[in-house]
Amino acid sequence: AQTVTQSQPEMSVQEAETVTLSCTYDTSESDYYLFWYKQPPSRQMILVIRQEAYKQQNATENRFSVNFQKAAKSFSLKISDSQLGDAAMYFCAYGEETSGSRLTFGEGTQLTVNP
Amino acid sequence: GAGVSQSPSNKVTEKGKDVELRCDPISGHTALYWYRQRLGQGLEFLIYFQGNSAPDKSGLPSDRFSAERTGESVSTLTIQRTQQEDSAVYLCASSPGSNQPQHFGDGTRLSIL
Numbered sequence: 660a661q662t663v664t665q666s667q668p669e670m671s672v673q674e675a676e677t678v679t680l681s682c683t684y685d686t687s688e689s690d691y692y693l694f695w696y697k698q699p700p701s702r703q704m705i706l707v708i709r710q711e712a713y714k715q716q717n718a719t720e721n722r723f724s725v726n727f728q729k730a731a732k733s734f735s736l737k738i739s740d741s742q743l744g745d746a747a748m749y750f751c752a753y754g755e756e757t758s759g760s761r762l763t764f765g766e767g768t769q770l771t772v773n774p
Numbered sequence: 775g776a777g778v779s780q781s782p783s784n785k786v787t788e789k790g791k792d793v794e795l796r797c798d799p800i801s802g803h804t805a806l807y808w809y810r811q812r813l814g815q816g817l818e819f820l821i822y823f824q825g826n827s828a829p830d831k832s833g834l835p836s837d838r839f840s841a842e843r844t845g846e847s848v849s850t851l852t853i854q855r856t857q858q859e860d861s862a863v864y865l866c867a868s869s870p871g872s873n874q875p876q877h878f879g880d881g882t883r884l885s886i887l
Contacts, residue, residue, distance in 0.1 A: 704878035
């Protein structure tokens with residue numbers, strides 16, 4: 660079974676600084692997708708960024724970028740120029756097309772942004 | 775509405791009662807997913823619908839849990855004879871198809887007394 664591990668239960672960053680959230684996963688598949696979702700206190704899960712495993716280029720979305728290391732099964736999220744609104748729980752998730760893309764989530768990292 | 779809608783937002787019920795949770799996906803989204811999130815934890819997959827069929831029910835924790843979907847529209851998740859360990863937030867997501875990004879609702883917070 661696929662597993663996703665987020666080894667940092669909590670992280671903090673100063674406003675305008677950069678922070679990196681770690682994620683590792685375990686799979687025997689070669690085709691899959693990886694995601695970072697953000698969950699503020701409102702509970703809604705918001706997609707931050709998506710990476711297809713077949714793409715070598717790291718995905719970027721404005722201030723958010725990933726470092727995808729397929730051989731190492733690592734998928735970290737970098738947030739640049741952190742803003743107060745970035746404070747939330749961040750979840751790393753894994754999905755496969757062959758399983759209908761049901762997502763397997765990590766335990767989450769609670770990010771605090773200090774003014 | 776533009777997003778995934780779930781109702782009720784909060785539900786408090788007594789142990790042993792049945793509950794029904796509702797999800798209205800984004801119009802046109804053929805895939806629909808239910809997840810459970812216990813306090814302080816990540817999301818656990820429960821069931822996946824493609825149209826009104828459920829090719830993957832492997833995440834349902836027991837036979838007290840069931841779900842159905844009408845066409846490519848509303849889905850209901852039913853929990854019979856609720857137990858305290860069923861207390862969690864139940865999240866629904868939909869997507870245009872499998873392998874497309876999932877859009878989540880705000881969830882239903884279920885509390886079993």
